[in-house]
Amino acid sequence: MLKINIFIGTVYGNATFVAEQVLELLQMLGHQAQICQTPKVEQVTDCDAVLFISSTTGQGDIPPELEQFYLQLNDQFPLLDKKPFGVIALGDSSYGETYCGAGRKLFELLQELQGKAVKPLLEIDACETLEPEKVAIPWVKEWLARV
Template sequence: MNIHFLYGTVSGTAEMLCDSLKDDLGDAHDCQISSLDEVEPGEFDADTLYILVSATYGSGQLPDNAQPFLDTLERDKPDLSSVRFAIFGLGDRSFGPTFANGSQTLLTGMLACNAQQIGERGIHDASSDDFPQDIALPWLKDILVKAAA
């Protein structure tokens, strides 16, 4: 399966998580990793599963490198009806109602362009004792089973 990990990050955690997930998958899949500001959603293809991983900062905003991607979705409204994706959010529950809002914002943007979401949005809480990869890897394995079905 072709998998393209796309990250939005402030401190580098989302990028490191993508690297870790790619390493955990080994050679079982053809994987690549890109920052969200390096891709154009209108160029996504149906043969790839897109895994979006996004942090949240401030009062629920997207990281700066994810904002141009969202702006393109909202401005151009590309037809992503043949695109399959899953999304994983990084946040801190202590921020209350804006917890993991960055990933929710991207999710809303992708769905508005008719992209097909695989599975539920995964979320890591930085205020927990869990490492992001400890939550994300089982989530990703479930996503891959659902994508293959």
């Protein structure tokens, strides 16, 4: 059984819905998983694996509730010592270069913190998928098998 902390950045609630579906899956599989509502830096280090699920806002920006946490991680720079991580990015490809910008920034930071990406960043395009959880759940199952 793994302890997995999930961090969410959402604008309209899609990332939260996906995270709730992922949480249910992880708990059903017997893992100790939680959504970190008010994220703290120590929640990245006091678990076996971390999962970020974020939409993108503005010009490729991280949603406000996750942006401060991102800045804290960047400032405090807690080394993850090869801790497994995953990032699911929700976006809209019609925005061009800023598509899934928040997820890309999070993925890059977690690599800089020396985390271990056990699967590549998952980008879910709202132009192609109306139910992002149907793409995210199979990806999480594969991610979990590699953790």
